[in-house]
Amino acid sequence: MSKRKLSKQQQxxxxxxxxxxxxxxxxxxxxxxxxxxxxxxRVLVEDEQDELHNCAVxxxxxxxxxGDQVFWQPDIEPNTGVVVKTQPRRHELSRPGFRGQTRMVxxxxxxxxxxxxxxxxxxxxxxxxxxxAAHQLQLPAFIILNKIDxxxxxxxxxxxxxxxxxxxxxxxxxxPVSTVTGEGLDELAERMQGKNSVLxxxxxxxxxxxxKALIPDIDIKxxxxxxxxxxxxxxxxxxxxxxxxxxxxxxxxxxVREFTPHPCSLEELEQAYPDFHPFLGxxxxxxxxxxxxxxxxxxxxxxxxxxxxxxxxxxxxxxxxFVQAP
Ligand SMILES: Nc1nc2c(ncn2[C@@H]2O[C@H](COP(=O)(O)OP(=O)(O)OP(=O)(O)O)[C@@H](O)[C@H]2O)c(=O)[nH]1
Ligand SMILES: [Mg+2]
Ligand SMILES: [Zn+2]
Numbered sequence: 001m002s003k004r005k006l007s008k009q010q011q012x013x014x015x016x017x018x019x020x021x022x023x024x025x026x027x028x029x030x031x032x033x034x035x036x037x038x039x040x041x042r043v044l045v046e047d048e049q050d051e052l053h054n055c056a057v058x059x060x061x062x063x064x065x066x067g068d069q070v071f072w073q074p075d076i077e078p079n080t081g082v083v084v085k086t087q088p089r090r091h092e093l094s095r096p097g098f099r100g101q102t103r104m105v106x107x108x109x110x111x112x113x114x115x116x117x118x119x120x121x122x123x124x125x126x127x128x129x130x131x132x133a134a135h136q137l138q139l140p141a142f143i144i145l146n147k148i149d150x151x152x153x154x155x156x157x158x159x160x161x162x163x164x165x166x167x168x169x170x171x172x173x174x175x176p177v178s179t180v181t182g183e184g185l186d187e188l189a190e191r192m193q194g195k196n197s198v199l200x201x202x203x204x205x206x207x208x209x210x211x212k213a214l215i216p217d218i219d220i221k222x223x224x225x226x227x228x229x230x231x232x233x234x235x236x237x238x239x240x241x242x243x244x245x246x247x248x249x250x251x252x253x254x255x256v257r258e259f260t261p262h263p264c265s266l267e268e269l270e271q272a273y274p275d276f277h278p279f280l281g282x283x284x285x286x287x288x289x290x291x292x293x294x295x296x297x298x299x300x301x302x303x304x305x306x307x308x309x310x311x312x313x314x315x316x317x318x319x320x321x322f323v324q325a326p
Pocket of ligand 3: 283284289290291293295296298299
Protein backbone atom coordinates (compact mmCIF):
# COMPACT_ATOMS: atom_id res chain seq x y z
CA MET A 1 0.00 0.00 0.00
CA SER A 2 1.80 3.07 -1.16
CA LYS A 3 0.34 5.91 0.80
CA ARG A 4 2.53 8.89 0.01
CA LYS A 5 4.09 10.37 3.09
CA LEU A 6 3.78 14.11 3.61
CA SER A 7 6.94 16.04 4.31
CA LYS A 8 7.21 17.84 7.68
CA GLN A 9 6.54 21.14 5.94
CA GLN A 10 3.44 19.80 4.20
CA GLN A 11 2.18 18.33 7.49
CA UNK A 12 2.58 21.71 9.17
CA UNK A 13 0.67 23.38 6.34
CA UNK A 14 -2.19 20.89 6.65
CA UNK A 15 -2.28 21.46 10.42
CA UNK A 16 -2.35 25.25 10.02
CA UNK A 17 -5.12 25.06 7.47
CA UNK A 18 -7.13 22.80 9.77
CA UNK A 19 -6.69 25.21 12.64
CA UNK A 20 -7.73 28.12 10.43
CA UNK A 21 -10.82 26.17 9.37
CA UNK A 22 -11.66 25.30 12.97
CA UNK A 23 -11.40 28.98 13.94
CA UNK A 24 -14.05 29.87 11.38
CA UNK A 25 -16.30 27.16 12.76
CA UNK A 26 -19.48 28.56 14.24
CA UNK A 27 -20.55 25.72 16.56
CA UNK A 28 -24.08 27.12 16.85
CA UNK A 29 -24.53 26.61 13.10
CA UNK A 30 -23.54 22.95 13.20
CA UNK A 31 -26.22 20.43 12.39
CA UNK A 32 -26.09 16.64 12.53
CA UNK A 33 -26.62 14.87 9.23
CA UNK A 34 -26.43 11.52 7.46
CA UNK A 35 -24.47 11.01 4.24
CA UNK A 36 -26.84 9.60 1.60
CA UNK A 37 -24.32 9.41 -1.24
CA UNK A 38 -21.02 10.86 -2.42
CA UNK A 39 -20.16 12.18 -5.86
CA UNK A 40 -16.84 13.63 -6.84
CA UNK A 41 -15.66 15.55 -3.81
CA ARG A 42 -19.17 16.35 -2.61
CA VAL A 43 -21.84 14.52 -0.63
CA LEU A 44 -25.60 14.65 -0.25
CA VAL A 45 -26.39 15.08 3.43
CA GLU A 46 -29.82 14.48 4.91
CA ASP A 47 -30.71 16.71 7.85
CA GLU A 48 -32.96 15.83 10.77
CA GLN A 49 -36.03 17.01 8.85
CA ASP A 50 -35.16 14.59 5.98
CA GLU A 51 -34.14 17.49 3.70
CA LEU A 52 -31.20 16.91 1.36
CA HIS A 53 -28.25 19.28 1.09
CA ASN A 54 -25.51 19.25 -1.51
CA CYS A 55 -22.38 19.69 0.60
CA ALA A 56 -18.69 20.27 0.12
CA VAL A 57 -16.43 18.33 2.48
CA UNK A 58 -13.54 19.82 4.44
CA UNK A 59 -10.47 18.32 2.89
CA UNK A 60 -8.95 16.76 6.01
CA UNK A 61 -12.06 14.62 6.58
CA UNK A 62 -11.06 12.16 3.84
CA UNK A 63 -13.54 10.20 1.77
CA UNK A 64 -17.10 10.07 3.06
CA UNK A 65 -19.59 7.43 2.07
CA UNK A 66 -23.27 6.48 2.42
CA GLY A 67 -23.99 5.83 6.10
CA ASP A 68 -21.52 8.32 7.53
CA GLN A 69 -22.77 10.48 10.40
CA VAL A 70 -21.53 14.05 10.10
CA PHE A 71 -21.92 17.62 11.31
CA TRP A 72 -22.41 20.24 8.63
CA GLN A 73 -23.23 23.92 8.35
CA PRO A 74 -25.44 25.56 5.75
CA ASP A 75 -24.09 27.81 3.00
CA ILE A 76 -25.81 30.95 1.73
CA GLU A 77 -27.37 29.12 -1.24
CA PRO A 78 -30.39 27.06 -0.19
CA ASN A 79 -29.83 23.31 0.26
CA THR A 80 -26.06 23.60 0.14
CA GLY A 81 -23.53 23.37 2.92
CA VAL A 82 -20.18 22.19 4.15
CA VAL A 83 -19.41 19.08 6.15
CA VAL A 84 -17.03 20.15 8.88
CA LYS A 85 -16.85 17.18 11.22
CA THR A 86 -17.47 13.46 11.15
CA GLN A 87 -18.52 11.07 13.85
CA PRO A 88 -16.39 7.96 14.30
CA ARG A 89 -17.50 5.04 12.13
CA ARG A 90 -18.69 1.84 13.80
CA HIS A 91 -17.88 -0.14 10.67
CA GLU A 92 -16.66 0.66 7.22
CA LEU A 93 -16.88 -1.69 4.29
CA SER A 94 -14.21 -0.87 1.76
CA ARG A 95 -12.10 -2.65 -0.78
CA PRO A 96 -8.66 -2.14 -2.24
CA GLY A 97 -9.02 0.11 -5.27
CA PHE A 98 -6.81 1.34 -8.04
CA ARG A 99 -3.12 1.95 -7.20
CA GLY A 100 -3.28 1.20 -3.48
CA GLN A 101 -6.25 3.47 -2.88
CA THR A 102 -9.21 2.36 -0.79
CA ARG A 103 -12.70 2.40 -2.29
CA MET A 104 -15.35 3.03 0.36
CA VAL A 105 -18.53 0.99 0.00
CA UNK A 106 -20.61 1.82 3.10
CA UNK A 107 -20.27 3.01 6.70
CA UNK A 108 -22.03 2.08 9.94
CA UNK A 109 -23.73 -1.05 8.67
CA UNK A 110 -25.14 -3.90 10.77
CA UNK A 111 -25.20 -6.60 8.10
CA UNK A 112 -24.17 -7.45 4.56
CA UNK A 113 -26.58 -8.88 1.99
CA UNK A 114 -24.65 -10.72 -0.72
CA UNK A 115 -26.70 -10.77 -3.91
CA UNK A 116 -26.07 -13.94 -5.90
CA UNK A 117 -28.16 -14.10 -9.11
CA UNK A 118 -29.31 -17.22 -10.94
CA UNK A 119 -28.35 -15.28 -14.10
CA UNK A 120 -25.53 -14.63 -15.06
CA UNK A 121 -24.74 -17.19 -12.36
CA UNK A 122 -24.02 -18.00 -8.73
CA UNK A 123 -20.29 -17.77 -8.05
CA UNK A 124 -19.19 -19.31 -4.73
CA UNK A 125 -15.83 -17.59 -5.16
CA UNK A 126 -17.50 -14.18 -5.09
CA UNK A 127 -19.68 -15.16 -2.10
CA UNK A 128 -16.60 -16.35 -0.20
CA UNK A 129 -14.76 -13.09 -0.81
CA UNK A 130 -17.62 -11.11 0.69
CA UNK A 131 -17.79 -13.57 3.59
CA UNK A 132 -14.10 -12.95 4.27
CA ALA A 133 -14.76 -9.18 4.26
CA ALA A 134 -17.72 -9.71 6.62
CA HIS A 135 -15.48 -11.75 8.91
CA GLN A 136 -12.84 -9.00 8.88
CA LEU A 137 -15.54 -6.55 10.03
CA GLN A 138 -17.15 -9.01 12.45
CA LEU A 139 -20.47 -8.42 10.69
CA PRO A 140 -23.18 -10.97 9.90
CA ALA A 141 -23.82 -11.71 6.23
CA PHE A 142 -26.61 -13.46 4.36
CA ILE A 143 -27.07 -14.61 0.79
CA ILE A 144 -29.86 -13.32 -1.44
CA LEU A 145 -30.40 -15.83 -4.24
CA ASN A 146 -31.97 -13.48 -6.79
CA LYS A 147 -33.85 -14.02 -10.08
CA ILE A 148 -35.32 -17.39 -9.05
CA ASP A 149 -38.09 -16.77 -11.62
CA UNK A 150 -35.48 -17.90 -14.17
CA UNK A 151 -35.16 -21.37 -12.63
CA UNK A 152 -37.18 -23.59 -14.96
CA UNK A 153 -36.74 -27.12 -13.69
CA UNK A 154 -36.03 -29.26 -10.66
CA UNK A 155 -32.56 -29.97 -12.11
CA UNK A 156 -31.74 -26.27 -12.21
CA UNK A 157 -32.81 -25.90 -8.59
CA UNK A 158 -30.63 -28.87 -7.68
CA UNK A 159 -27.61 -27.41 -9.45
CA UNK A 160 -28.01 -24.21 -7.42
CA UNK A 161 -28.53 -26.15 -4.19
CA UNK A 162 -25.30 -28.02 -4.92
CA UNK A 163 -23.44 -24.71 -5.11
CA UNK A 164 -24.97 -23.41 -1.90
CA UNK A 165 -25.07 -26.39 0.50
CA UNK A 166 -21.87 -25.40 2.26
CA UNK A 167 -23.36 -22.01 3.24
CA UNK A 168 -26.44 -23.73 4.58
CA UNK A 169 -24.19 -25.91 6.74
CA UNK A 170 -22.43 -22.78 7.98
CA UNK A 171 -25.87 -21.46 8.96
CA UNK A 172 -25.58 -18.49 6.67
CA UNK A 173 -29.16 -17.57 5.79
CA UNK A 174 -30.06 -18.03 2.12
CA UNK A 175 -33.06 -16.09 0.86
CA PRO A 176 -34.43 -17.08 -2.56
CA VAL A 177 -36.12 -14.04 -4.15
CA SER A 178 -37.36 -12.62 -7.41
CA THR A 179 -38.04 -8.99 -8.11
CA VAL A 180 -40.14 -10.11 -11.09
CA THR A 181 -42.60 -12.35 -9.22
CA GLY A 182 -42.12 -10.78 -5.77
CA GLU A 183 -41.31 -14.16 -4.22
CA GLY A 184 -39.24 -13.97 -1.02
CA LEU A 185 -39.37 -10.18 -0.77
CA ASP A 186 -41.38 -10.22 2.49
CA GLU A 187 -38.78 -12.44 4.18
CA LEU A 188 -36.02 -10.18 2.90
CA ALA A 189 -37.80 -7.05 4.17
CA GLU A 190 -38.25 -8.73 7.55
CA ARG A 191 -34.55 -9.55 7.81
CA MET A 192 -33.62 -5.94 7.13
CA GLN A 193 -36.25 -4.27 9.29
CA GLY A 194 -34.75 -1.77 11.73
CA LYS A 195 -31.18 -2.50 10.61
CA ASN A 196 -28.60 -0.82 8.44
CA SER A 197 -27.85 -3.20 5.59
CA VAL A 198 -25.75 -2.98 2.47
CA LEU A 199 -26.38 -4.95 -0.72
CA UNK A 200 -23.25 -6.12 -2.48
CA UNK A 201 -22.53 -8.28 -5.50
CA UNK A 202 -21.38 -8.30 -9.07
CA UNK A 203 -22.72 -5.81 -11.57
CA UNK A 204 -26.08 -6.99 -12.89
CA UNK A 205 -26.86 -9.12 -9.82
CA UNK A 206 -30.04 -7.12 -9.25
CA UNK A 207 -29.14 -4.98 -6.21
CA UNK A 208 -30.85 -1.84 -7.50
CA UNK A 209 -33.85 -3.89 -8.67
CA UNK A 210 -34.22 -5.33 -5.16
CA UNK A 211 -34.14 -1.87 -3.64
CA LYS A 212 -36.76 -0.66 -6.11
CA ALA A 213 -38.94 -3.64 -5.19
CA LEU A 214 -38.60 -3.00 -1.45
CA ILE A 215 -39.17 0.75 -1.34
CA PRO A 216 -42.55 1.93 -2.61
CA ASP A 217 -41.81 5.61 -3.39
CA ILE A 218 -38.37 4.89 -4.81
CA ASP A 219 -38.91 6.76 -8.11
CA ILE A 220 -39.59 10.00 -6.27
CA LYS A 221 -36.48 9.44 -4.17
CA UNK A 222 -34.30 8.67 -7.20
CA UNK A 223 -35.57 11.82 -8.96
CA UNK A 224 -34.81 13.90 -5.90
CA UNK A 225 -31.30 12.45 -5.54
CA UNK A 226 -30.58 13.01 -9.20
CA UNK A 227 -31.90 16.59 -9.09
CA UNK A 228 -29.90 17.52 -5.99
CA UNK A 229 -26.65 15.88 -7.09
CA UNK A 230 -26.81 16.35 -10.85
CA UNK A 231 -26.14 12.61 -11.28
CA UNK A 232 -27.88 10.34 -13.78
CA UNK A 233 -30.73 8.12 -12.63
CA UNK A 234 -29.90 4.72 -13.99
CA UNK A 235 -26.40 3.75 -13.06
CA UNK A 236 -25.13 2.86 -9.63
CA UNK A 237 -21.71 4.51 -9.63
CA UNK A 238 -21.54 5.24 -5.92
CA UNK A 239 -23.26 3.76 -2.89
CA UNK A 240 -26.65 5.30 -2.06
CA UNK A 241 -28.57 5.01 1.21
CA UNK A 242 -32.35 4.56 1.19
CA UNK A 243 -34.73 4.42 4.15
CA UNK A 244 -36.82 1.29 4.45
CA UNK A 245 -40.56 1.82 4.97
CA UNK A 246 -40.58 -0.33 8.11
CA UNK A 247 -37.48 1.27 9.64
CA UNK A 248 -33.80 0.79 8.94
CA UNK A 249 -31.65 1.78 6.00
CA UNK A 250 -30.57 -0.06 2.90
CA UNK A 251 -27.44 0.90 1.00
CA UNK A 252 -27.21 0.12 -2.71
CA UNK A 253 -23.59 -0.34 -3.75
CA UNK A 254 -22.10 -0.24 -7.24
CA UNK A 255 -21.39 -3.67 -8.67
CA VAL A 256 -17.83 -4.69 -9.21
CA ARG A 257 -16.42 -7.16 -11.69
CA GLU A 258 -14.40 -8.85 -9.00
CA PHE A 259 -14.56 -8.00 -5.30
CA THR A 260 -11.38 -8.41 -3.30
CA PRO A 261 -11.14 -8.29 0.48
CA HIS A 262 -8.24 -6.51 2.15
CA PRO A 263 -5.06 -8.61 2.43
CA CYS A 264 -4.67 -10.58 5.65
CA SER A 265 -2.51 -13.23 7.27
CA LEU A 266 -2.91 -16.98 6.64
CA GLU A 267 -4.33 -17.39 10.18
CA GLU A 268 -6.91 -14.68 9.63
CA LEU A 269 -7.97 -16.23 6.33
CA GLU A 270 -8.31 -19.61 8.05
CA GLN A 271 -10.42 -18.00 10.75
CA ALA A 272 -12.71 -16.56 8.05
CA TYR A 273 -13.49 -20.13 6.95
CA PRO A 274 -15.47 -21.64 9.87
CA ASP A 275 -15.81 -24.96 7.98
CA PHE A 276 -12.00 -25.30 8.27
CA HIS A 277 -11.99 -24.77 12.05
CA PRO A 278 -12.52 -28.39 13.18
CA PHE A 279 -9.42 -29.42 11.18
CA LEU A 280 -7.03 -26.59 11.97
CA GLY A 281 -4.00 -27.59 14.00
CA UNK A 282 -4.23 -31.16 12.77
CA UNK A 283 -1.94 -30.85 9.74
CA UNK A 284 1.54 -32.36 9.99
CA UNK A 285 3.18 -28.94 9.62
CA UNK A 286 1.92 -26.08 11.71
CA UNK A 287 2.53 -23.58 8.90
CA UNK A 288 0.74 -25.82 6.39
CA UNK A 289 -0.66 -23.96 3.36
CA UNK A 290 -2.92 -26.96 2.66
CA UNK A 291 -1.61 -27.31 -0.89
CA UNK A 292 0.97 -30.06 -1.39
CA UNK A 293 2.18 -30.80 2.14
CA UNK A 294 1.90 -34.42 3.31
CA UNK A 295 -0.68 -35.31 5.97
CA UNK A 296 -2.79 -32.21 5.47
CA UNK A 297 -5.98 -32.37 7.55
CA UNK A 298 -7.75 -29.78 5.38
CA UNK A 299 -7.16 -31.67 2.13
CA UNK A 300 -8.21 -34.86 3.86
CA UNK A 301 -11.46 -33.17 4.94
CA UNK A 302 -12.06 -32.04 1.34
CA UNK A 303 -11.58 -35.62 0.14
CA UNK A 304 -14.07 -36.83 2.74
CA UNK A 305 -16.49 -34.08 1.56
CA UNK A 306 -16.48 -32.49 4.98
CA UNK A 307 -15.28 -29.29 3.35
CA UNK A 308 -16.83 -28.31 -0.01
CA UNK A 309 -14.50 -28.26 -3.03
CA UNK A 310 -15.67 -24.76 -3.90
CA UNK A 311 -14.74 -23.49 -0.44
CA UNK A 312 -11.31 -25.12 -0.61
CA UNK A 313 -10.65 -23.66 -4.07
CA UNK A 314 -11.78 -20.14 -3.13
CA UNK A 315 -9.58 -20.33 -0.02
CA UNK A 316 -6.57 -21.27 -2.12
CA UNK A 317 -7.21 -18.50 -4.65
CA UNK A 318 -7.43 -15.95 -1.85
CA UNK A 319 -4.37 -17.38 -0.13
CA UNK A 320 -2.28 -17.11 -3.29
CA UNK A 321 -3.28 -13.55 -4.03
CA PHE A 322 -4.09 -11.87 -0.74
CA VAL A 323 -2.27 -13.52 2.10
CA GLN A 324 0.59 -11.37 3.26
CA ALA A 325 3.75 -13.09 4.35
CA PRO A 326 4.29 -12.74 8.12
N1 LIG B 1 -35.49 -12.28 -14.43
C1 LIG B 1 -35.13 -11.43 -13.49
N2 LIG B 1 -34.36 -10.37 -13.80
C2 LIG B 1 -34.00 -9.52 -12.83
C3 LIG B 1 -34.39 -9.71 -11.47
N3 LIG B 1 -33.87 -8.70 -10.71
C4 LIG B 1 -33.16 -7.94 -11.57
N4 LIG B 1 -33.24 -8.40 -12.84
C5 LIG B 1 -32.59 -7.83 -14.04
O1 LIG B 1 -31.17 -7.85 -13.86
C6 LIG B 1 -30.56 -6.74 -14.51
C7 LIG B 1 -29.60 -6.03 -13.57
O2 LIG B 1 -30.32 -5.48 -12.49
P1 LIG B 1 -29.78 -4.28 -11.58
O3 LIG B 1 -30.76 -4.17 -10.47
O4 LIG B 1 -29.50 -3.07 -12.38
O5 LIG B 1 -28.39 -4.88 -11.09
P2 LIG B 1 -27.34 -4.23 -10.09
O6 LIG B 1 -26.86 -5.31 -9.20
O7 LIG B 1 -27.91 -3.04 -9.44
O8 LIG B 1 -26.17 -3.81 -11.09
P3 LIG B 1 -25.03 -2.66 -10.88
O9 LIG B 1 -25.71 -1.40 -10.47
O10 LIG B 1 -24.34 -2.59 -12.21
O11 LIG B 1 -24.12 -3.19 -9.81
C8 LIG B 1 -31.71 -5.86 -14.97
O12 LIG B 1 -31.87 -6.05 -16.36
C9 LIG B 1 -32.92 -6.36 -14.19
O13 LIG B 1 -34.10 -6.18 -14.91
C10 LIG B 1 -35.23 -10.86 -11.18
O14 LIG B 1 -35.62 -11.12 -10.03
N5 LIG B 1 -35.54 -11.67 -12.22
MG1 LIG C 1 -27.24 -1.04 -9.37
ZN1 LIG D 1 -2.86 -28.48 5.82
